[in-house]
Amino acid sequence: MxxxxxxxxxxxxxxxxxxxxxxxxxxxxxxxxxxxxxxxxxxxxxxxxxxxxxxxxxxxxxxxxxxxxxxxxxxxxxxxxxxxxxxxxxxxxxxxxxxxxxxxxxxxxxxxxxxxxxxxxxxxxxxxxxxxxxxxxxxxxxxxLVSVSVHAMTRFDQIAHPRRETFGVWGDGNLGFITALMLRKLYPEAKLFVFGKTQSKLDYFSFADETYHIDQIPEGVSFNHGFECVGGIGSQYAINQMIDYIIPEGTMALLGVSEEPVAINTRMILEKGLRVYGSSxxxxxxxxxxxxxxxxxxxxxxxxxxxxxxxxxxxxxxxxxxxxxxxxxxxxxxxxxxxxx
Ligand SMILES: NC(=O)C1=CN([C@@H]2O[C@H](COP(=O)(O)OP(=O)(O)OC[C@H]3O[C@@H](n4cnc5c(N)ncnc54)[C@H](OP(=O)(O)O)[C@@H]3O)[C@@H](O)[C@H]2O)C=CC1
Ligand SMILES: O=C(CO)[C@H](O)[C@H](O)COP(=O)(O)O
Ligand SMILES: [Zn+2]
The missing domain is CATH 3.90.180.10 (Medium-chain alcohol dehydrogenases, catalytic domain)
Structure with a gap:
């Protein structure tokens, strides 16, 4: 045919x-x-x-x-x-x-x-x-796209230490929404924080415990494990901000695709003993x-x-x-x- x-x-x-x-x-x-x-x-x-x-x-x-x-x-x-x-x-x-x-x-x-x-x-x-x-x-x-988040959850489960009380998701778009939703369902007891750029988008994340504008994160915010769902050059800022706020020995999943290499704060990855992994x-x-x-x-x-x-x-x-x-x-x-x- x-x-x-x-x-x-x-x-x-x-x-x-x-x-x-x-x-x-x-x-x-x-x-x-x-x-x-x-x-x-x-x-x-x-x-x-x-x-x-x-x-x-x-x-x-x-x-x-x-x-x-x-x-x-x-x-x-x-x-x-x-x-x-x-x-x-x-x-x-x-x-x-x-x-x-x-x-x-x-x-x-x-x-x-x-x-x-x-x-x-x-x-x-x-x-x-x-x-x-x-x-x-x-x-x-x-x-x-949903299966990409589900795949990231499986990798997370294999890689992360067992303290899973708090999560941070960077990205207020499609992948951030889906990943945050999956975390909400798979870890219902955990606190879920979403970090984004636009309040009207963050308003969709009604199931999260807190949403934060990336320029107005209050003192004292921290979490055990993070998921980067931004991509592009914005992922550089997102990854470095995640490194700043994550609790030592946490894991960071990178899901966003960037055309250009991004510069990340390796010193703090070392000092905090973080595990950074890709999920694609x-x-x-x-x-x-x-x-x-x-x-x-x-x-x-x-x-x-x-x-x-x-x-x-x-x-x-x-x-x-x-x-x-x-x-x-x-x-x-x-x-x-x-x-x-
Ligand atoms: N790993 C994989 O297998 C897959 C990866 N992807 C990739 O994931 C990325 C995201 O896809 P998708 O969700 O559909 O895209 P979206 O554009 O819907 O989402 C990205 C969101 O991140 C926001 N953002 C930009 N900078 C920051 C920042 N510093 N901190 C927090 N949020 C920020 C953007 O805001 P604004 O638009 O205002 O800049 C936008 O709302 C893309 O690179 C895509 O290619 C997609 C599918 C599968
Ligand atoms: O969307 C994706 C998976 O759903 C990935 O972003 C895609 O695999 C990247 O492919 P390419 O290398 O062609 O940009
Ligand atoms: Zn895709």
Whole structure:
């Protein structure tokens, strides 16, 4: 069959390409239904990555957050019509120690490898996780982003000392909201502090014990463990502020992506004996855990619906441009695309 793939060929230039695909393979065929835009996609769309990176990664179909319906499954794992979340990480080897999302040989959709802006996604059955039928599809669309936070929680649990009485989350955007929400649910007894730049965004974090503007942090604020969810050059300020306020021997998870190297106060990391670790992307197990958490705590998807800030029906390439341009002007929340191509 001929599959239409909507590729970014240059910044702000999307073109359709035609890909000959066989149904006689082990791949499940998924018709995308709801997709969501990540910052990583915007960095390609706007051309804010370096010329070298763009030359290496384009052309490619963007989008690595999305769900769809199974239309063909030679493995017999999924009934036709099953709603599934697609896992963008695609490993080609296994390792006893190194997670599949950290193996340098793994490929990641919409990062130099076609993402979900296609008529049909051909994908291995182990990269699919069933979506509960009653889950709001606009929330389900960004399951991948939630699974990134869930993955960070698992890493935290393995790395951090057992005193988990207080948490600090830097970042008053999507990832900060999701990470703070997960901490609230997984550590309900702990005190949760969120640090951000904009009061109207911090107001969304109604489940936190305290929210602080980063320029007005009161004397005496401290916490056991921190999560950086800022990214960009702002992450430099966030990481250094976290180093200042964290209690010695705490852990600091870095989740924000920065294009430029950031300067951090290593002297205080040493003096406080901090453990700083990166957390990136996620695995099918993190997606499955996310779905379990949605069922265990139905208020999680209810809170997440606050993040849906724009929904665009995509019928032609121009609609993709409109969704991406609108997302750029969006102060808070996720842009969802109903895929009607
Ligand atoms: N590790 C991973 O696998 C993943 C990483 N990411 C990355 O995470 C980062 C955040 O993504 P997302 O939440 O969607 O982006 P958002 O823009 O929604 O959130 C970032 C927020 O941090 C705020 N901010 C800026 N500087 C500071 C500061 N010094 N202290 C506290 N808050 C600050 C921003 O405010 P303002 O806008 O006013 O500057 C913004 O509200 C991005 O770099 C993204 O690429 C995303 C997905 C997965
Ligand atoms: O969004 C992400 C995962 O959900 C990450 O930011 C993404 O993996 C980064 O990819 P790239 O190297 O292409 O910017
Ligand atoms: Zn992403």
């Amino acid at each position: 001929i599959n239409q793939v909507y590729q970014l060929v240059a910044p702000r230039q999307i073109e359709v390409t035609y890909d000959e695909r066989s149904l006689n393979s082990d791949r499940v065929v998924v018709r995308p239904t709801y997709l969501s835009i990540c910052h990583a996609d915007q960095r390609y769309f706007t051309g804010s990555r370096s010329a070298e990176v763009l030359a290496k990664k384009l052309p490619m179909a963007m989008i690595h957050e999305g769900i769809g319906k199974v239309v063909h499954d030679p493995s017999g794992t999924f009934a036709i019509g099953t709603l599934v979340a697609m896992v963008p990480n695609t490993p080609s080897e296994t390792d006893d120690i190194i997670g599949e999302n950290y193996l340098r040989t793994s490929r990641f959709r919409s990062s130099g490898y076609d993402g979900y802006m296609q008529d049909y996604v051909f994908i291995k059955s182990d990269r699919l996780v069933e979506v509960p039928a009653d889950l709001d599809p606009e929330v389900a669309a960004f399951t991948e 992307r996620s695995t099918p197990a993190d997606f499955a855990r996310t779905m379990e958490l949605y069922q265990l705590y139905p208020d999680i998807p209810a809170y997440l619906s606050n993040l849906v800030s724009g929904v665009f029906q995509i019928r032609q390439i121009e609609d993709i441009h409109q969704a991406f341009e609108s997302d750029l002007t969006n102060r808070f929340g996720k842009t969802v695309m109903e895929w009607c191509m």
